[in-house]
Amino acid sequence: xxxxxxxxxxxxxxxxxxxxxxxxxxxxxxxxxxxxxxxxxxxxxxxxxxxxxxxxxxxxxxxxxxxxxxxxxxxxxxxxxxxxxxxxxxxxxxxxxxxxxxxxxxxxxxxxxxxxxxxxxxxxxxxxxxxxxxxxxxxxxxxxxxxxxxxxxxxxxxxxxxxxxxxxxxxxxxxxxxxxxxxxxxxxxxxxxxxxxxxxxxxxxxxxxxxxxxxxxxxxxxxxxxxxxxxxxxxxxxxxxxxxxxxxxxxxxxxxxxxxxxxxxxxxxxxxxxxxxxxxxxxxxxxxxxxxxxxxxxxxxxxxxxxxxxxxxxxxxxxxxxxxxxxxxxxxxxxxxxxxxxxxxxxxxxxxxxxxxxxxxxxxxxxxxxxxxxxxxxxxxxxxxxxxxxxxxxxxxxxxxxxxxxxxxxxxxxxxxxxxxxxxxxxxxxxxxxxxxxxxxxxxxxxxxxxxxxxxxxxxxxxxxxxxxxxxxxxxxxxxxxxxx
RNA sequence: GGCGGCAUAGCCAAGUGGUAAGGCAGAGCUCUGCAAAAGCUCCAUUCCCCAGUUCGAAUCUGGGUGCCGCCUCCA
Numbered sequence: 001x002x003x004x005x006x007x008x009x010x011x012x013x014x015x016x017x018x019x020x021x022x023x024x025x026x027x028x029x030x031x032x033x034x035x036x037x038x039x040x041x042x043x044x045x046x047x048x049x050x051x052x053x054x055x056x057x058x059x060x061x062x063x064x065x066x067x068x069x070x071x072x073x074x075x076x077x078x079x080x081x082x083x084x085x086x087x088x089x090x091x092x093x094x095x096x097x098x099x100x101x102x103x104x105x106x107x108x109x110x111x112x113x114x115x116x117x118x119x120x121x122x123x124x125x126x127x128x129x130x131x132x133x134x135x136x137x138x139x140x141x142x143x144x145x146x147x148x149x150x151x152x153x154x155x156x157x158x159x160x161x162x163x164x165x166x167x168x169x170x171x172x173x174x175x176x177x178x179x180x181x182x183x184x185x186x187x188x189x190x191x192x193x194x195x196x197x198x199x200x201x202x203x204x205x206x207x208x209x210x211x212x213x214x215x216x217x218x219x220x221x222x223x224x225x226x227x228x229x230x231x232x233x234x235x236x237x238x239x240x241x242x243x244x245x246x247x248x249x250x251x252x253x254x255x256x257x258x259x260x261x262x263x264x265x266x267x268x269x270x271x272x273x274x275x276x277x278x279x280x281x282x283x284x285x286x287x288x289x290x291x292x293x294x295x296x297x298x299x300x301x302x303x304x305x306x307x308x309x310x311x312x313x314x315x316x317x318x319x320x321x322x323x324x325x326x327x328x329x330x331x332x333x334x335x336x337x338x339x340x341x342x343x344x345x346x347x348x349x350x351x352x353x354x355x356x357x358x359x360x361x362x363x364x365x366x367x368x369x370x371x372x373x374x375x376x377x378x379x380x381x382x383x384x385x386x387x388x389x390x391x392x393x394x395x396x397x398x399x400x401x402x403x404x405x406x407x408x409x410x411x412x413x414x415x416x417x418x419x420x421x422x423x424x425x426x427x428x429x430x431x432x433x434x435x436x437x438x439x440x441x442x443x444x445x446x447x448x449x450x451x452x453x454x455x456x457x458x459x460x461x462x463x464x465x466x467x468x469x470x471x472x473x474x475x476x477x478x479x480x481x482x483x484x485x
Numbered sequence: 486g487g488c489g490g491c492a493u494a495g496c497c498a499a500g501u502g503g504u505a506a507g508g509c510a511g512a513g514c515u516c517u518g519c520a521a522a523a524g525c526u527c528c529a530u531u532c533c534c535c536a537g538u539u540c541g542a543a544u545c546u547g548g549g550u551g552c553c554g555c556c557u558c559c560a
C-alpha cells in the first residue's frame with residue numbers, strides 16, 4: 001500500500017525527522033513502563049494512550065509493530081512499601097502490575113506484545129553488566145558495580161548535559177566509593193532484609209536503568225526504532241540507558257526517542273511521590289473511556305496537559321457532538337428514505353470527505369498530531385450533519401463513506417468515538433421502538449399532549465427522545481450512559 | 486548554578502516563513518406542532534514584551550518577563 005511519509009520529533013536531535021524503519025516493515029517499539037509500587041494514575045495513561053494510537057496508526061499505514069513495555073518490579077520503593085505492609089516485594093509489585101493492566105484495558109489500550117519484568121531477567125542483566133566490565137565501562141567496588149561515565153565520551157548526548165557540570169547544584173550525597181561522582185550503579189550489593197540474587201559480585205540486585213538496556217536488547221536487538229517514555233525520564237534514565245546499551249554493544253540503540261509531556265494537576269506534575277494523582281480506576285468508573293482518550297488526545301503529546309475536576313465534563317460537550325454524528329449516520333444508513341443513487345452534488349460531498357480523510361492522515365503523520373486530527377474529525381462532523389439535514393435526497397454511499405472515516409480514525413485509531421452499542425438480547429431496544437412507533441401515530445393524529453407525555457416520562461427515565469425528519473430516535477442521557485440499561 | 490520546554494480569543498487548543506484550524510462558552514437566525522438535535526452567520530487586523538533579519542514573522546535571530554519540567558524516585 002501507499003504510505004504517507006511520517007515525521008517524528010526525535011529528542012536526540014531536537015527536530016522532526018522523517019521516519020525510516022530499521023527493517024522494512026516491522027517497527028520495534030520499547031516504551032518505559034512503570035515501577036509498580038503504587039496506583040496507576042492518569043499520568044501513566046497518557047503515554048499508554050499515545051502509544052496505542054501510534055501503533056494503530058502505523059498499522060493502518062501498513063506497518064507491523066512489535067511493542068515491548070517493561071515493569072521495573074525490583075526497586076527501593078517497592079521494597080520499602082512491601083516492608084511496611086509486611087508482604088514480599090514481588091507480591092506487592094504483582095498486585096500493582098495487575099491494577100496497571102486492568103486500568104489500561106479499561107481505557108481501550110491494546111496490550112503490548114511483551115511485558116518483561118526485571119525479576120525474570122536477572123541473568124540477562126548480569127550478562128550485560130559483565131560485558132560492560134569486560135569492555136572497561138564498569139567497575140566493581142565491594143559488591144557494587146558502577147558504570148564509568150568518563151569511559152563513554154558521548155555521555156550527555158540525549159539530555160545535552162555536560163559531564164563536568166552535572167553535579168553542580170545537585171542535592172544528593174555522592175557515594176564515596178564511586179570513582180566519579182556522576183557514575184551510577186549497575187548492580188547494588190544486598191542490604192540485610194532485601195531481596196537479592198546471586199551474582200559474580202555477590203548477592204545483590206540490579207540498579208535502576210540497566211533493566212531497560214538488557215531487556216530492550218534481548219527482545220528488540222541492539223538497534224530498534226522507537227524508544228518512548230515520559231519527558232521526566234530523559235535524564236538520567238534514558239541518558240544512562242544509552243550509555244549502557246551503546247557501551248555494551250558498540251551500536252546505536254534507539255533510532256527515535258519519543259517523549260511525552262507531563263500531565264499536571266494544579267500546575268504541578270502528577271506523580272506518585274507527590275501524592276497528587278487521580279487514579280485511572282476512579283476515572284474510568286466515572287467517565288467513558290472514549291471521553292478520557294478524547295481529553296488525552298486533544299493536546300499534542302509533547303505538550304503539558306492540565307487536569308482538574310470537571311475538565312472531562314467540559315470536554316464532554318464537544319465530544320458528544322462527535323458521537324451524535326456517528327449515531328445519526330448509522331441510523332440514516334438503515335433508513336428507508338435513503339437512496340443508493342449518487343448525484344453530482346453527492347460527488348462533491350464525497351470529494352470533501354476524501355479531503356478530510358487525507359487531512360487526518362497528514363495530521364497523524366506529522367509527529368502524531370492527534371489534536372489536529374480531532375479538529376478534522378469535527379470538520380467531518382459538520383460536513384455530514386449539514387448534508388444529512390439538507391432537504392435533498394440523501395445518498396447511502398455518501399453516508400457510508402463518512403462512516404468509514406469515522407470508523408477508521410474516530411474508532412479504530414484514536415478510539416475517541418463510541419462504538420455502536422450492541423443491545424444484545426435486551427428487550428429495551430424493541431420495546432422503545434414500539435413505544436416510539438405508537439407515539440408517532442399519536443403525533444400523526446395530532447394528539448400532541450399524549451405524545452409529549454410519553455416523551456416527558458421517558459425523559460424522566462433518562463431516555464431522550466428526538467424527532468427528526470427521518471423519524472424519532474432515542475438515546476440514553478448523560479456522559480455516563482451505559483450500553484445496557 | 487546547569488540543561489530542556491512553553492507563553493495564540495473568556496476557556497481549551499492546532500499552526501514552525503506567505504498573511505490566525507478546531508472545540509467549549511457567548512450573540513443572532515433557520516428548521517420544528519412543541520421540545521431536542523442539527524445547520525447558517527458573527528465572535529483574535531492579531532499570536533507575552535522590546536529590538537533585529539526578510540518583499541513578507543505567531544513562526545527565524547538577539548534581549549527581557551512569566552510559568553513548567555529535569556539535574557533525587559518518577560510516565
